[in-house]
Amino acid sequence: MGTTAPAPCRAFVTGHDGAAPMRTQVGIVGAGPAGLMLSHLLHLRGIESVVLEVRSRAAIEATIRAGVLEQGTVDLLTATGVGERLGREGAIHHGIKLRFGGRTRRIDLHALTGGKAITLYAQHEVIKDLVEARLAAGGQIRFDAKDVSVHDLDTDAPSIRFRQNGRAQELRCDVIAGCDGFHGVCRPSVPESVRTEYQRVYPFGWFSILAEAPPASDELIYTCHERGFVLISTRSPTLQRFYFQCDPHDQIANWPDDRIWQEFHARLENQEGWRLIEGPIIHKIIIAMRSFVCEPMRHGRLFLAGDAAHIVPPTGAKGLNLAVADVVVLARALAGFYGSGRTDLLDDYSQTALRRVWKAQHFSWWMTSMLHRSAEASAFDLRRQLAELDYVTSSPAASTALAENYVGLPMEL
Numbered sequence: 001m002g003t004t005a006p007a008p009c010r011a012f013v014t015g016h017d018g019a020a021p022m023r024t025q026v027g028i029v030g031a032g033p034a035g036l037m038l039s040h041l042l043h044l045r046g047i048e049s050v051v052l053e054v055r056s057r058a059a060i061e062a063t064i065r066a067g068v069l070e071q072g073t074v075d076l077l078t079a080t081g082v083g084e085r086l087g088r089e090g091a092i093h094h095g096i097k098l099r100f101g102g103r104t105r106r107i108d109l110h111a112l113t114g115g116k117a118i119t120l121y122a123q124h125e126v127i128k129d130l131v132e133a134r135l136a137a138g139g140q141i142r143f144d145a146k147d148v149s150v151h152d153l154d155t156d157a158p159s160i161r162f163r164q165n166g167r168a169q170e171l172r173c174d175v176i177a178g179c180d181g182f183h184g185v186c187r188p189s190v191p192e193s194v195r196t197e198y199q200r201v202y203p204f205g206w207f208s209i210l211a212e213a214p215p216a217s218d219e220l221i222y223t224c225h226e227r228g229f230v231l232i233s234t235r236s237p238t239l240q241r242f243y244f245q246c247d248p249h250d251q252i253a254n255w256p257d258d259r260i261w262q263e264f265h266a267r268l269e270n271q272e273g274w275r276l277i278e279g280p281i282i283h284k285i286i287i288a289m290r291s292f293v294c295e296p297m298r299h300g301r302l303f304l305a306g307d308a309a310h311i312v313p314p315t316g317a318k319g320l321n322l323a324v325a326d327v328v329v330l331a332r333a334l335a336g337f338y339g340s341g342r343t344d345l346l347d348d349y350s351q352t353a354l355r356r357v358w359k360a361q362h363f364s365w366w367m368t369s370m371l372h373r374s375a376e377a378s379a380f381d382l383r384r385q386l387a388e389l390d391y392v393t394s395s396p397a398a399s400t401a402l403a404e405n406y407v408g409l410p411m412e413l
């Protein structure tokens with residue numbers, strides 16, 4: 001970016017029918033973890049932003065998605081003043097279990113990473129905490145912003161147009177952060193000629209349920225079974241999250257509760273005597289699995305972050321954490337831009353973020369391939385998978401590689 005930083009300004013948005021200027025420093029599209037965390041980090045550095053979100057506050061605070069927070073994500077939320085409820089209600093896990101070949105082995109995350117852990121705290125709780133913090137600090141989040149579009153990305157004065165309450169509005173800014181997830185409008189606004197997309201679509205999905213039951217295990221159980229993968233996770237002392245590998249084109253209607261429990265029992269129980277505790281199923285969803293990266297993560301004054309730029313299969317629990325890691329890099333680069341006019345950190349943003357993104361891509365692909373059964377897999381493939389799991393859970397070097405990726409690689413700065 002060959003320009004100097006504009007002077008700070010107060011953020012405000014009004015209808016342009018009244019000819020009042022609408023301006024902020026950083027216009028953020030999307031109030032997911034990436035957009036809200038970026039707005040929060042910028043606020044702490046004295047940089048104004050406005051977040052435009054297509055859905056209502058109630059909708060974003062009720063969308064059930066991720067739940068595993070890396071150590072670095074927890075540390076960041078805590079250090080920036082939004083970790084109070086997380087510290088009280090989040091469940092710290094010091095290990096995970098891998099079940100295969102009729103036995104279960106533990107990866108001691110804590111011991112293998114010098115004291116790090118993961119924390120189970122649902123994504124929508126993180127969203128609630130961030131929304132509350134932004135609003136309490138006078139931050140602007142425009143919910144129900146419809147028909148959002150981004151313009152003049154190649155100039156020093158990009159803008160975002162949207163409709164709210166039936167009125168067309170325009171927000172002018174210095175920089176736009178595209179934090180609008182995989183199906184958002186920002187990435188497609190980058191001309192195809194200047195972006196490259198890398199993708200792998202997996203031939204299986206996850207059937208996910210939320211069940212009202214006590215925890216089935218004190219730690220997550222990743223299971224590789226000849227009928228397919230299962231993940232036993234948890235949400236709270238009374239609510240559990242379980243997943244089993246399914247055909248991504250399957251229909252929820254094909255899976256009455258009884259059939260779901262039968263499938264879990266068949267894949268999970270072994271001679272170790274462990275038993276799954278059933279309960280009323282209150283939510284069912286089928287999740288498709290893909291790996292995706294868009295390069296570069298920047299075009300002119302538009303910077304992509306989180307799922308807008310990349311998707312990982314959920315096996316490694318990296319999506320939310322990657323979104324947070326991206327905006328840490330972006331917030332720091334913007335602080336340099338506004339603080340001293342330096343543009344090198346913004347110029348390096350894409351390259352810096354992508355270094356971590358590709359490592360997380362590799363880890364997520366590796367966990368997925370090691371634990372799932374593909375329809376084309378032969379008896380040889382199953383034996384090979386079991387040997388890999390045996391190695392990963394018995395070699396200190398291999399266990400450490402899994403553990404340090406699972407608790408999260410250091411954030412790039």
Ligand SMILES: Cc1cc2nc3c(=O)[nH]c(=O)nc-3n(C[C@H](O)[C@H](O)[C@H](O)COP(=O)(O)OP(=O)(O)OC[C@H]3O[C@@H](n4cnc5c(N)ncnc54)[C@H](O)[C@@H]3O)c2cc1C
Nearest residue numbers: 030032033034054066067068180181306307318319320321
């Ligand atoms: C079932 C499931 C389980 C998962 N488990 C984990 C896990 O354990 N750990 C983990 O780290 N990750 C996990 N993930 C991934 C994680 O949820 C995502 O990676 C994360 O939500 C990405 O955050 P984001 O802010 O980039 O995008 P999003 O959360 O998708 O947020 C984007 C926001 O932009 C808004 N938006 C979209 N289009 C527009 C528009 N045109 N205008 C304005 N606003 C718009 C959306 O409404 C949304 O609020 C899981 C995902 C799923 C589906």
